[in-house]
Amino acid sequence: MLTAERRQFILEILRRDKKVLSSELSAVLKVSEDTIRRDLRELAETGLLQRVHGGALLSSPATASYADRIQQAPIEKEAIARAAAKLVLPGQVVILDGGTTTLQVARHLPIDLQATVITNSPPIAVALAEHPHIEVVMLGGQLYKKALVNIGAATVEALRMIRADLCMLGVCSLHPEVGISVTNLNEAHVKQAMIKSAAEVVGLVTAAKLDTAAPYVVASIHALSYLVTAPVVPLEVLTSYKDLGLTIIREDIDSATIIDSEAPVYKSIID
Incomplete structure (x- = not known):
């Protein structure tokens, strides 16, 4: 051969x-x-x-530029965003990580929601600038142009001062054994700081990022409280994540599907 x-x-x-x-x-x-x-x-x-x-x-498929990634899997990202936005409760302090899926979450937050959103993403800060009841806190740092997020020591140090209720984590790669991983070392440090600063962590993962790996490991699967993904993902693909104790949420246009009957936010409709 x-x-x-x-x-x-x-x-x-x-x-x-x-x-x-x-x-x-x-x-x-x-x-x-x-x-x-x-x-x-x-x-x-x-x-x-x-x-x-x-x-x-x-x-990991997340190697393209931000402009290219924003065109990828738009229907999946919108479904994920609708489901994830429902996890945000009034009065909460929420960390919104950078990324094209988290940008959709920002756009799907209810217009009457009162909350504080902390983000390292300029596009997310701009998207929430006109929201009447959300206080936006922008994390400083060096702009990582490929992902349009602020990273570096200043970003990590600012996150150490925060105790958020929820973190919406943009996931570059997710694998049952490797965990959460990314393609940039400085971005890995920022995501680690976000995880440590939040009571609960929501991983937002499109189908193409499941069962993949990138060079820099952020944390194990157990750092996530919820895994929100798209309805196109087969249930058998999600089995290994469910077996690790994750609450898995998928939503389509008409209904939500959750693989964990003990989850507090959604009612399970799986047969």
Whole structure:
């Protein structure tokens, strides 16, 4: 088998199984593990996968610019935003992380909601500027232009002074074993600080980001109180997350579906 054919086979197995192991690929393809590691390394350099110890996982899709990402999966993001906005209660202090999905959450907050929103995202601050009853607190720092969020030591230090009721976390990658991960180290530090500053954390995850990994780990799955995703995600994909104790929320136009009958906000309608 030619090198190109072997690497295409690896990618096909990865898309099917969501992960590959070097030892198994070596046995199936009848080449050394050194050859497989070289294949994985070169595929990782092109952004087609994320190497982990012993193999590889699907790579994060959140590598495009903010302008490009805002065009991706708009229907999914709107469904996620509708569901997530219902978790915000009157009078709460809420951290809204940056991202195109969290921007939709800001736009779906009720017009009569009285709350305080703390964000490191200039687009979110602008979106809430005309909201009559929401106080907006903008976190300073260095603007990370690719994601349009403020990051750095000043952002982290400001978050240490905050005790929020809820954090809406924009998730770059989510995997049952790896946890929450991102593509930028400084952004990882900010997200860690957001998690530590909130009583409950809501992970907002489109289908393409589930079962993927990025270079910098933010926290384990257990840092999340809720996982809000889109109705296009099959239930079997969510099983491993439910088994880890997450309250999983999905919503379509007409109804909400939740996988956890003990959740306080929604009534379960799963058969």
